[in-house]
Amino acid sequence: MEWILGIGWIAFLVVWFLRRSKNGAPEGKNDVKKIFDQLGKDLTVIQNVAVPVQGGMGRIDFVAVSSCEVFVISVIQAKGKIRGDINSREWETGKETIYNPVWRNRLLLNGLEPILKEVRLTPLIVFSNGTLADDFGENVVEFKNLKVFFKKREKTEIVDSVIIESTIEALKKLKELG
Numbered sequence: 289m290e291w292i293l294g295i296g297w298i299a300f301l302v303v304w305f306l307r308r309s310k311n312g313a314p315e316g317k318n319d320v321k322k323i324f325d326q327l328g329k330d331l332t333v334i335q336n337v338a339v340p341v342q343g344g345m346g347r348i349d350f351v352a353v354s355s356c357e358v359f360v361i362s363v364i365q366a367k368g369k370i371r372g373d374i375n376s377r378e379w380e381t382g383k384e385t386i387y388n389p390v391w392r393n394r395l396l397l398n399g400l401e402p403i404l405k406e407v408r409l410t411p412l413i414v415f416s417n418g419t420l421a422d423d424f425g426e427n428v429v430e431f432k433n434l435k436v437f438f439k440k441r442e443k444t445e446i447v448d449s450v451i452i453e454s455t456i457e458a459l460k461k462l463k464e465l466g
Contacts, residue, residue, distance in 0.1 A: 320350065320363050320414055323434050330354055331438070332452075334459045339399035346396045351459050355446050357408040358455060360400060362393045364413060369421040381418055389413045390428065403458055406451045412437070 324333040337348040350361040368382020378385045393411045400409060413428045420430055429437050 319431065320361075320416060320434065323431075324350070324352060327435065327438055332456050334456070334463055337459055337462045338465045339396055339403075339462060341395050341399040346399055348396050348400075351400075352412075353407075353452060353456055353459070354441070355449075355452060356441070357410050357447075358400075358404060359410050359412045360393060360397045361412045361414060362389055362396070364389050364415050365417055366415065367417045368419070370415055370418045370424075371421045372424075373422070374424050390424065403462070404455055407447055407455050 321333070321335065324331060332353045334351045334353070335349065337351050339346050339348055348360055349363045350359075352359040352361060364381075364386070366381035366384060366386055368384075370379060370381050372379030372388070374388075374390060377388055377391075379388055390411070390413060393413055397409050397411050411427050413424075414431055414434055415429070416431045418430070420428065426437075
């Protein structure tokens with residue numbers, strides 16, 4: 289009889305652990321997209337936007353258009369503690385080394401600037417599975433802080449709705465190119 293209780297307990301712990309680990313860590317870009325869906329109607333999000341960059345074409349993970357600014361978002365799925373310097377070429381992520389995502393994001397943003405001249409472009413790097421061990425500035429956030437980032441954004445100036453609509457159309461055309 290005791291062995292039945294033991295097996296039941298083990299099964300319970302296995303199920304509990306699997307559910308906890310599945311719900312705790314984001315899966316990546318799909319979870320980031322879910323956050324955008326929860327943020328409201330003020331944000332139009334376009335995923336996988338192709339953009340001309342120095343030396344070829346680049347792909348922006350997400351572009352989020354609000355009534356005030358356009359966010360150029362790179363999602364980094366590296367795991368572990370993220371260490372580095374905002375000005376260094378490489379950052380450490382657990383046991384791996386990655387190219388500075390702020391620089392990569394800036395390259396993509398530079399590709400958009402000549403196309404979207406009338407709106408303010410804001411870089412945003414989201415670490416979906418990593419933990420920031422160093423301070424990389426306000427535009428580098430962990431997944432868990434993504435909602436807070438958008439809620440803190442000041443709505444200093446509202447861009448004309450015609451400009452917003454033309455921005456969204458230009459981004460949709462870029463998406464179709466990629």
